[in-house]
Amino acid sequence: MSRNGDGEDGSGASSSTIVRARTDPFLVVCKFFSLFTGLTAILCIVVNVLSAVRSFTNGSDIFDGIFRCYAVLITFLVVLAETEWGFIIKFWKVLDYWAGRGMLQIFAAIMTRAFPDYSGQQKELVLLQNIACYMLLGCGVVYVILGILCIGFLKRARQKQEITRDEAVRNLEELERRKEELEQLLLAERV
Numbered sequence: 029m030s031r032n033g034d035g036e037d038g039s040g041a042s043s044s045t046i047v048r049a050r051t052d053p054f055l056v057v058c059k060f061f062s063l064f065t066g067l068t069a070i071l072c073i074v075v076n077v078l079s080a081v082r083s084f085t086n087g088s089d090i091f092d093g094i095f096r097c098y099a100v101l102i103t104f105l106v107v108l109a110e111t112e113w114g115f116i117i118k119f120w121k122v123l124d125y126w127a128g129r130g131m132l133q134i135f136a137a138i139m140t141r142a143f144p145d146y147s148g149q150q151k152e153l154v155l156l157q158n159i160a161c162y163m164l165l166g167c168g169v170v171y172v173i174l175g176i177l178c179i180g181f182l183k184r185a186r187q188k189q190e191i192t193r194d195e196a197v198r199n200l201e202e203l204e205r206r207k208e209e210l211e212q213l214l215l216a217e218r219v
Contacts, residue, residue, distance in 0.1 A: 052190055058183050065133065065167040066110035071160040072103045072140045078153060079143075092143045099139035106136050106164075126180035130171025137165035 076099040083093030108116045109123040109132065122128035141161035174180065 052186055055183065055186055055190065061167075061170075062110045062112070065164075065171075066107050068160065068163045068167055069103050069106040069110065069133070069136065071156075072136060072164050073100050073107070075153070075157050075160045076100045076103065076140055079157065082150065082153065089143075095139070095143065099136065099142075102132070102139060103136040103164075106133050124180075125175055126171045127175030130168040130173075130175055133164050133168030133171060137161045137168060140164065 076096045080093045080096035080100070083089045083096060105116075105120075105123075106129075109120075109129050117124045123132065138161075140157055
């Protein structure tokens with residue numbers, strides 16, 4: 029078949045290919061779960077800050093306020109782990125593994141649940157503490173179970189595969205662009 033100057037062969041079909049990278053549904057589910065866990069950890073931070081402020085303003089329960097400040101710091105670490113920021117993962121390798129990340133979430137949830145006010149004065153705050161605690165606890169248990177099942181390893185392998193696929197698509201697009209430029213130069217020389 030002969031090629032004309034439009035990049036088409038004699039049959040009229042275009043020689044340029046459009047390559048679209050498919051998103052991996054497994055990675056989408058993992059990102060959604062990570063987002064949900066991060067938002068739950070932020071809720072725990074809010075609850076612990078409110079509890080710390082209440083403890084320090086009362087003045088009678090300074091130790092609870094100090095405990096809440098530590099809970100905020102640890103829960104903030106949970107949020108950073110969910111972003112999978114390379115700086116954090118580099119220094120705390122255990123957070124790269126789902127079982128380790130889940131245990132940290134469980135610990136943060138237990139710290140959020142500790143020292144509730146059962147006197148009945150702060151019913152809304154205690155209810156919010158319970159909701160935040162059990163949501164983060166559930167996320168932590170899921171992380172530990174999936175970590176034991178090596179789902180985190182599978183996720184990292186699929187992420188590498190997706191990065192490799194994206195690089196291949198970019199390289200192919202660059203080659204297609206370069207091919208079209210060279211064909212235009214060849215056409216210009218012929219004329």
